[in-house]
Amino acid sequence: MDAIDTPRIQAFRREVRDFVAGQLPEAIKQRTRQGFHVSKEDMRDWTAILHRQGWSAPHWPTAYGGTDWSPLQRMVFDIELALGWAPAPSPFGLHLIGPVIYTFGTEQQKQRYLPGILDGSQFWCQGYSEPNAGSDLASLRTSARRHGDRYIVNGQKIWTSQAQYADMIFCLVRTDGSGSKQSGISMLLIDMNTPGVTVRPIITQDMSHYVNEVFFEDVEVPADNLIGEENAGWRYAKFLLENERTASAYLPQAKQDMNRLREMIGALEGEHGPLSEDPVLDSQCAELELELAAHEMTIYRILTDNARSPSAAAASMIKIRGARLQQRLSSLWNEVLGVHALPLFTPGADSSYGEPGAAGAMSQFLIRRAVSIYGGTNEIQHSIIAKRGLHL
Numbered sequence: 001m002d003a004i005d006t007p008r009i010q011a012f013r014r015e016v017r018d019f020v021a022g023q024l025p026e027a028i029k030q031r032t033r034q035g036f037h038v039s040k041e042d043m044r045d046w047t048a049i050l051h052r053q054g055w056s057a058p059h060w061p062t063a064y065g066g067t068d069w070s071p072l073q074r075m076v077f078d079i080e081l082a083l084g085w086a087p088a089p090s091p092f093g094l095h096l097i098g099p100v101i102y103t104f105g106t107e108q109q110k111q112r113y114l115p116g117i118l119d120g121s122q123f124w125c126q127g128y129s130e131p132n133a134g135s136d137l138a139s140l141r142t143s144a145r146r147h148g149d150r151y152i153v154n155g156q157k158i159w160t161s162q163a164q165y166a167d168m169i170f171c172l173v174r175t176d177g178s179g180s181k182q183s184g185i186s187m188l189l190i191d192m193n194t195p196g197v198t199v200r201p202i203i204t205q206d207m208s209h210y211v212n213e214v215f216f217e218d219v220e221v222p223a224d225n226l227i228g229e230e231n232a233g234w235r236y237a238k239f240l241l242e243n244e245r246t247a248s249a250y251l252p253q254a255k256q257d258m259n260r261l262r263e264m265i266g267a268l269e270g271e272h273g274p275l276s277e278d279p280v281l282d283s284q285c286a287e288l289e290l291e292l293a294a295h296e297m298t299i300y301r302i303l304t305d306n307a308r309s310p311s312a313a314a315a316s317m318i319k320i321r322g323a324r325l326q327q328r329l330s331s332l333w334n335e336v337l338g339v340h341a342l343p344l345f346t347p348g349a350d351s352s353y354g355e356p357g358a359a360g361a362m363s364q365f366l367i368r369r370a371v372s373i374y375g376g377t378n379e380i381q382h383s384i385i386a387k388r389g390l391h392l
Protein backbone atom coordinates (compact mmCIF):
# COMPACT_ATOMS: atom_id res chain seq x y z
CA MET A 1 0.00 0.00 0.00
CA ASP A 2 2.96 2.35 0.53
CA ALA A 3 3.28 3.05 -3.21
CA ILE A 4 -0.19 4.55 -3.32
CA ASP A 5 -0.03 6.29 0.04
CA THR A 6 1.05 9.60 -1.47
CA PRO A 7 1.21 12.87 0.52
CA ARG A 8 -2.12 13.87 -1.10
CA ILE A 9 -3.80 10.67 0.08
CA GLN A 10 -2.23 11.04 3.51
CA ALA A 11 -3.69 14.56 3.80
CA PHE A 12 -7.08 13.28 2.65
CA ARG A 13 -6.93 10.46 5.19
CA ARG A 14 -6.18 12.95 7.99
CA GLU A 15 -9.07 15.17 6.90
CA VAL A 16 -11.54 12.26 7.01
CA ARG A 17 -10.11 10.94 10.29
CA ASP A 18 -10.45 14.37 11.95
CA PHE A 19 -13.98 14.70 10.64
CA VAL A 20 -15.04 11.34 12.09
CA ALA A 21 -13.31 12.06 15.41
CA GLY A 22 -15.07 15.43 15.64
CA GLN A 23 -18.51 14.59 14.28
CA LEU A 24 -19.39 11.00 15.16
CA PRO A 25 -21.53 11.08 18.33
CA GLU A 26 -19.89 9.12 21.16
CA ALA A 27 -23.00 7.00 21.85
CA ILE A 28 -23.18 5.83 18.21
CA LYS A 29 -19.46 5.09 18.25
CA GLN A 30 -19.75 2.92 21.36
CA ARG A 31 -22.71 0.99 19.94
CA THR A 32 -20.80 0.30 16.70
CA ARG A 33 -17.81 -0.89 18.72
CA GLN A 34 -20.00 -3.56 20.33
CA GLY A 35 -20.70 -5.12 16.93
CA PHE A 36 -24.49 -5.55 16.90
CA HIS A 37 -26.72 -4.74 13.91
CA VAL A 38 -26.85 -0.97 13.56
CA SER A 39 -30.17 0.65 14.57
CA LYS A 40 -32.29 2.68 12.18
CA GLU A 41 -31.73 5.83 14.24
CA ASP A 42 -27.94 5.46 14.20
CA MET A 43 -27.88 4.89 10.43
CA ARG A 44 -30.21 7.85 9.85
CA ASP A 45 -28.36 10.26 12.14
CA TRP A 46 -24.91 9.39 10.84
CA THR A 47 -26.02 9.61 7.20
CA ALA A 48 -27.48 13.07 7.92
CA ILE A 49 -24.17 14.19 9.45
CA LEU A 50 -22.27 12.92 6.41
CA HIS A 51 -24.78 14.58 4.10
CA ARG A 52 -24.25 17.99 5.71
CA GLN A 53 -20.59 17.61 4.76
CA GLY A 54 -21.52 16.46 1.20
CA TRP A 55 -20.09 13.01 1.93
CA SER A 56 -23.07 10.67 2.22
CA ALA A 57 -22.66 9.19 -1.27
CA PRO A 58 -19.07 9.73 -2.45
CA HIS A 59 -19.49 7.06 -5.14
CA TRP A 60 -22.37 8.93 -6.86
CA PRO A 61 -21.68 11.38 -9.71
CA THR A 62 -21.40 15.01 -8.57
CA ALA A 63 -24.51 15.92 -10.61
CA TYR A 64 -26.57 13.82 -8.20
CA GLY A 65 -24.88 14.87 -4.95
CA GLY A 66 -21.77 12.67 -5.01
CA THR A 67 -18.09 13.63 -5.13
CA ASP A 68 -15.35 13.65 -7.75
CA TRP A 69 -13.06 11.57 -5.57
CA SER A 70 -10.86 8.90 -7.15
CA PRO A 71 -11.57 5.21 -6.42
CA LEU A 72 -8.62 5.25 -4.00
CA GLN A 73 -10.03 8.23 -2.11
CA ARG A 74 -13.41 6.51 -1.83
CA MET A 75 -11.74 3.39 -0.48
CA VAL A 76 -9.67 5.40 2.02
CA PHE A 77 -12.84 7.24 3.07
CA ASP A 78 -14.77 4.02 3.74
CA ILE A 79 -11.85 2.57 5.70
CA GLU A 80 -11.38 5.70 7.83
CA LEU A 81 -15.07 5.73 8.71
CA ALA A 82 -14.93 2.10 9.80
CA LEU A 83 -11.69 2.57 11.78
CA GLY A 84 -13.28 5.53 13.58
CA TRP A 85 -16.18 3.20 14.60
CA ALA A 86 -18.75 4.87 12.38
CA PRO A 87 -21.76 2.64 11.62
CA ALA A 88 -22.19 1.36 8.07
CA PRO A 89 -25.07 3.27 6.44
CA SER A 90 -28.08 1.34 5.19
CA PRO A 91 -26.90 0.01 1.80
CA PHE A 92 -30.31 -0.29 0.13
CA GLY A 93 -30.72 3.35 -0.86
CA LEU A 94 -27.16 4.63 -1.16
CA HIS A 95 -25.52 1.60 -2.74
CA LEU A 96 -28.32 -0.34 -4.41
CA ILE A 97 -31.38 1.55 -5.68
CA GLY A 98 -29.82 5.06 -5.77
CA PRO A 99 -27.44 4.21 -8.66
CA VAL A 100 -30.29 2.41 -10.48
CA ILE A 101 -32.51 5.50 -10.19
CA TYR A 102 -29.90 7.97 -11.43
CA THR A 103 -28.85 5.61 -14.25
CA PHE A 104 -32.22 4.29 -15.50
CA GLY A 105 -34.91 6.34 -13.70
CA THR A 106 -37.06 9.18 -15.01
CA GLU A 107 -36.39 12.82 -14.04
CA GLN A 108 -39.43 12.65 -11.78
CA GLN A 109 -38.08 9.54 -9.99
CA LYS A 110 -34.67 11.18 -9.53
CA GLN A 111 -36.20 14.32 -8.02
CA ARG A 112 -38.58 12.39 -5.84
CA TYR A 113 -36.28 9.74 -4.38
CA LEU A 114 -32.60 10.76 -4.53
CA PRO A 115 -32.74 13.59 -1.92
CA GLY A 116 -34.24 11.34 0.79
CA ILE A 117 -31.63 8.65 0.10
CA LEU A 118 -28.80 11.17 0.27
CA ASP A 119 -29.82 12.80 3.57
CA GLY A 120 -30.71 9.48 5.23
CA SER A 121 -34.37 10.39 5.86
CA GLN A 122 -35.85 7.76 3.53
CA PHE A 123 -35.20 4.06 4.11
CA TRP A 124 -35.38 1.40 1.40
CA CYS A 125 -35.38 -2.37 1.30
CA GLN A 126 -34.73 -4.92 -1.42
CA GLY A 127 -37.56 -7.17 -2.63
CA TYR A 128 -35.73 -9.71 -4.76
CA SER A 129 -35.82 -13.13 -3.02
CA GLU A 130 -38.98 -15.24 -2.75
CA PRO A 131 -39.59 -18.58 -1.04
CA ASN A 132 -38.75 -20.49 -4.25
CA ALA A 133 -36.58 -17.90 -5.95
CA GLY A 134 -33.27 -17.22 -4.22
CA SER A 135 -30.27 -18.42 -6.23
CA ASP A 136 -32.67 -19.04 -9.10
CA LEU A 137 -33.96 -15.48 -8.85
CA ALA A 138 -35.54 -15.42 -12.32
CA SER A 139 -38.13 -17.96 -11.10
CA LEU A 140 -39.81 -15.22 -9.06
CA ARG A 141 -43.61 -15.23 -9.13
CA THR A 142 -44.80 -12.02 -7.46
CA SER A 143 -47.05 -10.63 -10.18
CA ALA A 144 -47.83 -7.08 -11.32
CA ARG A 145 -50.76 -6.68 -13.72
CA ARG A 146 -51.26 -3.37 -15.47
CA HIS A 147 -54.70 -1.72 -15.06
CA GLY A 148 -54.69 1.74 -16.68
CA ASP A 149 -52.17 3.93 -14.89
CA ARG A 150 -51.52 1.41 -12.08
CA TYR A 151 -50.06 -2.02 -11.43
CA ILE A 152 -51.80 -4.45 -9.09
CA VAL A 153 -49.18 -6.45 -7.20
CA ASN A 154 -49.73 -9.85 -5.55
CA GLY A 155 -47.18 -12.23 -4.04
CA GLN A 156 -44.52 -12.63 -1.38
CA LYS A 157 -40.89 -11.70 -0.78
CA ILE A 158 -38.66 -13.26 1.89
CA TRP A 159 -35.44 -12.45 3.77
CA THR A 160 -36.15 -8.76 3.19
CA SER A 161 -33.54 -6.99 5.33
CA GLN A 162 -34.65 -3.85 7.18
CA ALA A 163 -38.20 -4.02 5.74
CA GLN A 164 -39.46 -3.04 9.20
CA TYR A 165 -37.60 0.29 8.83
CA ALA A 166 -38.30 0.90 5.15
CA ASP A 167 -40.45 3.60 3.61
CA MET A 168 -39.98 2.10 0.14
CA ILE A 169 -39.16 -1.28 -1.39
CA PHE A 170 -37.63 -1.86 -4.81
CA CYS A 171 -39.22 -5.01 -6.10
CA LEU A 172 -38.70 -7.45 -8.92
CA VAL A 173 -42.12 -8.49 -10.21
CA ARG A 174 -43.39 -10.67 -13.04
CA THR A 175 -45.22 -8.64 -15.68
CA ASP A 176 -45.19 -11.33 -18.37
CA GLY A 177 -45.16 -15.11 -17.98
CA SER A 178 -45.11 -16.04 -21.66
CA GLY A 179 -41.41 -15.91 -22.67
CA SER A 180 -38.17 -16.92 -20.96
CA LYS A 181 -38.07 -16.51 -17.16
CA GLN A 182 -35.79 -13.48 -17.40
CA SER A 183 -37.71 -11.64 -20.10
CA GLY A 184 -40.96 -11.07 -18.18
CA ILE A 185 -39.52 -9.32 -15.11
CA SER A 186 -39.92 -5.62 -14.24
CA MET A 187 -38.64 -3.44 -11.42
CA LEU A 188 -41.18 -1.45 -9.39
CA LEU A 189 -40.70 1.06 -6.57
CA ILE A 190 -43.42 0.43 -3.97
CA ASP A 191 -44.39 2.60 -1.01
CA MET A 192 -44.38 0.34 2.08
CA ASN A 193 -47.38 2.21 3.50
CA THR A 194 -49.65 1.23 0.60
CA PRO A 195 -52.71 -0.78 1.70
CA GLY A 196 -52.10 -4.52 1.16
CA VAL A 197 -48.39 -4.52 2.12
CA THR A 198 -47.69 -6.61 5.25
CA VAL A 199 -44.31 -7.10 6.94
CA ARG A 200 -43.80 -10.16 9.13
CA PRO A 201 -40.54 -10.48 11.15
CA ILE A 202 -38.12 -13.42 10.92
CA ILE A 203 -35.93 -13.79 14.02
CA THR A 204 -32.49 -15.10 13.08
CA GLN A 205 -30.29 -17.41 15.19
CA ASP A 206 -28.58 -14.40 16.79
CA MET A 207 -32.04 -13.48 18.17
CA SER A 208 -32.14 -10.30 16.08
CA HIS A 209 -34.92 -8.90 13.98
CA TYR A 210 -33.15 -7.96 10.77
CA VAL A 211 -34.96 -9.92 8.04
CA ASN A 212 -38.65 -10.22 7.20
CA GLU A 213 -41.29 -11.69 4.97
CA VAL A 214 -43.18 -9.09 2.93
CA PHE A 215 -46.63 -9.90 1.54
CA PHE A 216 -48.46 -8.04 -1.25
CA GLU A 217 -52.20 -8.40 -1.55
CA ASP A 218 -53.83 -6.41 -4.38
CA VAL A 219 -51.33 -3.59 -3.83
CA GLU A 220 -51.93 -0.65 -6.17
CA VAL A 221 -48.73 0.92 -7.49
CA PRO A 222 -48.67 3.95 -9.83
CA ALA A 223 -47.26 2.99 -13.24
CA ASP A 224 -44.88 5.98 -12.87
CA ASN A 225 -43.02 3.85 -10.30
CA LEU A 226 -41.75 1.47 -12.97
CA ILE A 227 -37.97 1.63 -13.49
CA GLY A 228 -37.05 1.89 -17.18
CA GLU A 229 -39.06 -0.32 -19.50
CA GLU A 230 -41.63 -2.98 -18.64
CA ASN A 231 -40.20 -6.52 -18.92
CA ALA A 232 -36.60 -5.18 -18.98
CA GLY A 233 -36.20 -5.49 -15.19
CA TRP A 234 -33.64 -8.30 -15.38
CA ARG A 235 -31.13 -5.83 -16.86
CA TYR A 236 -31.57 -3.37 -13.95
CA ALA A 237 -31.58 -6.24 -11.46
CA LYS A 238 -28.17 -7.46 -12.67
CA PHE A 239 -26.72 -3.94 -12.67
CA LEU A 240 -27.82 -3.62 -9.04
CA LEU A 241 -26.50 -7.06 -8.06
CA GLU A 242 -23.02 -6.29 -9.39
CA ASN A 243 -22.97 -3.07 -7.36
CA GLU A 244 -24.16 -5.08 -4.35
CA ARG A 245 -21.31 -7.57 -4.71
CA THR A 246 -18.69 -4.86 -5.03
CA ALA A 247 -20.14 -3.06 -2.00
CA SER A 248 -20.12 -6.45 -0.25
CA ALA A 249 -16.35 -6.74 -0.43
CA TYR A 250 -16.57 -5.96 3.29
CA LEU A 251 -13.14 -4.37 3.45
CA PRO A 252 -14.00 -1.56 5.90
CA GLN A 253 -15.88 -3.97 8.19
CA ALA A 254 -12.97 -6.42 8.11
CA LYS A 255 -10.55 -3.66 9.04
CA GLN A 256 -12.85 -2.61 11.86
CA ASP A 257 -12.96 -6.22 13.09
CA MET A 258 -9.19 -6.55 12.93
CA ASN A 259 -8.78 -3.42 15.05
CA ARG A 260 -11.30 -4.67 17.58
CA LEU A 261 -9.43 -7.95 17.77
CA ARG A 262 -6.02 -6.34 18.24
CA GLU A 263 -7.44 -3.97 20.90
CA MET A 264 -8.94 -6.89 22.76
CA ILE A 265 -5.79 -9.00 22.59
CA GLY A 266 -3.84 -6.02 23.94
CA ALA A 267 -6.17 -5.78 26.94
CA LEU A 268 -6.77 -9.41 27.94
CA GLU A 269 -4.85 -11.84 30.13
CA GLY A 270 -4.79 -15.51 29.14
CA GLU A 271 -4.00 -18.56 31.30
CA HIS A 272 -0.26 -18.11 30.76
CA GLY A 273 0.03 -14.31 30.75
CA PRO A 274 -0.99 -11.43 28.49
CA LEU A 275 -2.65 -12.59 25.27
CA SER A 276 -0.46 -10.13 23.37
CA GLU A 277 2.50 -12.42 24.17
CA ASP A 278 0.83 -15.58 22.86
CA PRO A 279 2.84 -16.56 19.74
CA VAL A 280 0.11 -18.79 18.27
CA LEU A 281 -2.50 -16.06 18.50
CA ASP A 282 -0.03 -13.56 17.10
CA SER A 283 0.60 -15.72 14.04
CA GLN A 284 -3.16 -16.26 13.53
CA CYS A 285 -3.65 -12.49 13.57
CA ALA A 286 -0.68 -11.91 11.28
CA GLU A 287 -2.10 -14.40 8.76
CA LEU A 288 -5.44 -12.57 8.75
CA GLU A 289 -3.71 -9.21 8.48
CA LEU A 290 -1.81 -10.40 5.41
CA GLU A 291 -5.01 -11.66 3.82
CA LEU A 292 -6.66 -8.38 4.61
CA ALA A 293 -3.82 -6.44 2.97
CA ALA A 294 -4.06 -8.68 -0.12
CA HIS A 295 -7.84 -8.14 -0.22
CA GLU A 296 -7.34 -4.37 0.02
CA MET A 297 -4.83 -4.35 -2.84
CA THR A 298 -7.07 -6.56 -4.98
CA ILE A 299 -10.03 -4.24 -4.48
CA TYR A 300 -7.89 -1.23 -5.24
CA ARG A 301 -6.60 -2.88 -8.43
CA ILE A 302 -10.11 -3.80 -9.56
CA LEU A 303 -11.53 -0.36 -8.83
CA THR A 304 -8.75 1.45 -10.68
CA ASP A 305 -8.67 -0.99 -13.64
CA ASN A 306 -12.35 -0.60 -14.35
CA ALA A 307 -13.14 2.89 -13.03
CA ARG A 308 -16.74 2.77 -11.82
CA SER A 309 -17.84 -0.68 -12.97
CA PRO A 310 -15.81 -3.77 -12.12
CA SER A 311 -16.54 -6.90 -14.17
CA ALA A 312 -19.08 -9.41 -12.88
CA ALA A 313 -16.35 -11.99 -12.20
CA ALA A 314 -14.23 -9.48 -10.27
CA ALA A 315 -17.24 -8.40 -8.18
CA SER A 316 -17.95 -12.07 -7.36
CA MET A 317 -14.32 -12.75 -6.47
CA ILE A 318 -14.05 -9.92 -3.96
CA LYS A 319 -17.42 -10.79 -2.46
CA ILE A 320 -16.25 -14.36 -1.73
CA ARG A 321 -12.92 -13.20 -0.27
CA GLY A 322 -14.55 -10.50 1.84
CA ALA A 323 -17.19 -12.88 3.19
CA ARG A 324 -14.57 -15.47 4.18
CA LEU A 325 -12.45 -12.86 5.90
CA GLN A 326 -15.41 -11.56 7.90
CA GLN A 327 -16.33 -15.08 8.98
CA ARG A 328 -12.79 -15.95 10.04
CA LEU A 329 -12.38 -12.67 11.94
CA SER A 330 -15.57 -13.20 13.91
CA SER A 331 -14.49 -16.79 14.69
CA LEU A 332 -11.16 -15.60 16.05
CA TRP A 333 -12.89 -12.86 18.09
CA ASN A 334 -14.89 -15.62 19.80
CA GLU A 335 -11.86 -17.87 20.24
CA VAL A 336 -9.93 -15.07 21.91
CA LEU A 337 -12.78 -14.42 24.33
CA GLY A 338 -13.16 -18.13 25.15
CA VAL A 339 -15.99 -18.76 27.63
CA HIS A 340 -16.76 -15.02 27.79
CA ALA A 341 -18.07 -15.25 24.23
CA LEU A 342 -20.63 -17.92 25.05
CA PRO A 343 -23.57 -15.77 26.25
CA LEU A 344 -25.71 -14.47 23.43
CA PHE A 345 -26.36 -10.83 24.34
CA THR A 346 -28.95 -8.86 22.44
CA PRO A 347 -28.61 -5.12 21.85
CA GLY A 348 -29.52 -3.15 24.97
CA ALA A 349 -29.46 -6.27 27.21
CA ASP A 350 -27.46 -6.24 30.44
CA SER A 351 -23.90 -7.09 29.45
CA SER A 352 -22.34 -5.66 32.58
CA TYR A 353 -20.82 -8.98 33.62
CA GLY A 354 -17.94 -10.65 31.82
CA GLU A 355 -15.52 -8.99 29.44
CA PRO A 356 -16.72 -5.61 28.08
CA GLY A 357 -15.61 -6.58 24.58
CA ALA A 358 -17.79 -9.69 24.61
CA ALA A 359 -21.20 -8.07 24.16
CA GLY A 360 -21.67 -8.44 20.40
CA ALA A 361 -19.20 -11.30 19.83
CA MET A 362 -21.54 -14.31 19.65
CA SER A 363 -24.26 -12.33 17.91
CA GLN A 364 -21.83 -11.29 15.22
CA PHE A 365 -20.32 -14.76 14.88
CA LEU A 366 -23.80 -16.18 14.20
CA ILE A 367 -25.02 -13.53 11.77
CA ARG A 368 -21.75 -13.56 9.84
CA ARG A 369 -22.63 -17.07 8.65
CA ALA A 370 -25.09 -15.26 6.37
CA VAL A 371 -22.59 -13.07 4.51
CA SER A 372 -21.72 -15.94 2.17
CA ILE A 373 -25.46 -16.33 1.44
CA TYR A 374 -26.95 -12.88 0.87
CA GLY A 375 -26.20 -11.00 -2.34
CA GLY A 376 -25.85 -14.48 -3.93
CA THR A 377 -24.26 -17.52 -2.26
CA ASN A 378 -20.57 -18.44 -2.64
CA GLU A 379 -21.56 -21.32 -4.97
CA ILE A 380 -23.38 -18.89 -7.24
CA GLN A 381 -20.39 -16.51 -7.20
CA HIS A 382 -18.10 -19.42 -8.17
CA SER A 383 -20.38 -20.20 -11.13
CA ILE A 384 -20.27 -16.54 -12.25
CA ILE A 385 -16.46 -16.56 -12.10
CA ALA A 386 -16.36 -19.83 -14.07
CA LYS A 387 -18.78 -18.63 -16.75
CA ARG A 388 -18.07 -14.94 -17.11
CA GLY A 389 -14.45 -14.75 -15.94
CA LEU A 390 -12.97 -18.03 -17.18
CA HIS A 391 -15.50 -18.69 -19.99
CA LEU A 392 -15.84 -22.34 -18.95
Ligand SMILES: Cc1cc2nc3c(=O)[nH]c(=O)nc-3n(C[C@H](O)[C@H](O)[C@H](O)COP(=O)(O)OP(=O)(O)OC[C@H]3O[C@@H](n4cnc5c(N)ncnc54)[C@H](O)[C@@H]3O)c2cc1C
Nearest residue numbers: 126127128129134135159160161370373374375376377379
Ligand atom coordinates in the same frame (compact mmCIF):
# COMPACT_ATOMS: atom_id res chain seq x y z
C1 LIG B 1 -29.34 -12.46 6.51
C2 LIG B 1 -29.91 -12.45 5.12
C3 LIG B 1 -30.34 -11.24 4.57
C4 LIG B 1 -30.91 -11.22 3.29
N1 LIG B 1 -31.39 -10.03 2.79
C5 LIG B 1 -32.07 -10.02 1.62
C6 LIG B 1 -32.71 -8.83 1.15
O1 LIG B 1 -32.65 -7.79 1.80
N2 LIG B 1 -33.40 -8.88 -0.01
C7 LIG B 1 -33.48 -10.02 -0.77
O2 LIG B 1 -34.11 -9.98 -1.83
N3 LIG B 1 -32.89 -11.18 -0.36
C8 LIG B 1 -32.19 -11.20 0.82
N4 LIG B 1 -31.60 -12.36 1.27
C9 LIG B 1 -31.81 -13.58 0.49
C10 LIG B 1 -30.57 -14.09 -0.20
O3 LIG B 1 -30.25 -13.33 -1.32
C11 LIG B 1 -30.85 -15.57 -0.55
O4 LIG B 1 -30.92 -16.27 0.68
C12 LIG B 1 -29.78 -16.16 -1.42
O5 LIG B 1 -29.82 -15.62 -2.71
C13 LIG B 1 -29.91 -17.71 -1.52
O6 LIG B 1 -31.20 -18.08 -1.86
P1 LIG B 1 -32.01 -19.17 -1.02
O7 LIG B 1 -31.97 -18.75 0.42
O8 LIG B 1 -33.34 -19.32 -1.66
O9 LIG B 1 -31.19 -20.51 -1.14
P2 LIG B 1 -31.20 -21.53 -2.35
O10 LIG B 1 -31.13 -20.76 -3.63
O11 LIG B 1 -32.33 -22.47 -2.16
O12 LIG B 1 -29.84 -22.28 -2.14
C14 LIG B 1 -29.67 -23.34 -1.20
C15 LIG B 1 -28.28 -23.93 -1.40
O13 LIG B 1 -28.15 -24.49 -2.71
C16 LIG B 1 -27.05 -23.92 -3.40
N5 LIG B 1 -27.37 -23.71 -4.81
C17 LIG B 1 -28.53 -23.24 -5.31
N6 LIG B 1 -28.45 -23.17 -6.66
C18 LIG B 1 -27.21 -23.59 -7.01
C19 LIG B 1 -26.53 -23.71 -8.26
N7 LIG B 1 -27.11 -23.38 -9.41
N8 LIG B 1 -25.25 -24.17 -8.24
C20 LIG B 1 -24.64 -24.50 -7.07
N9 LIG B 1 -25.25 -24.40 -5.85
C21 LIG B 1 -26.52 -23.93 -5.82
C22 LIG B 1 -26.81 -22.57 -2.72
O14 LIG B 1 -25.48 -22.12 -2.87
C23 LIG B 1 -27.15 -22.88 -1.27
O15 LIG B 1 -26.05 -23.44 -0.62
C24 LIG B 1 -31.00 -12.41 2.53
C25 LIG B 1 -30.54 -13.62 3.08
C26 LIG B 1 -30.01 -13.64 4.35
C27 LIG B 1 -29.55 -14.95 4.91
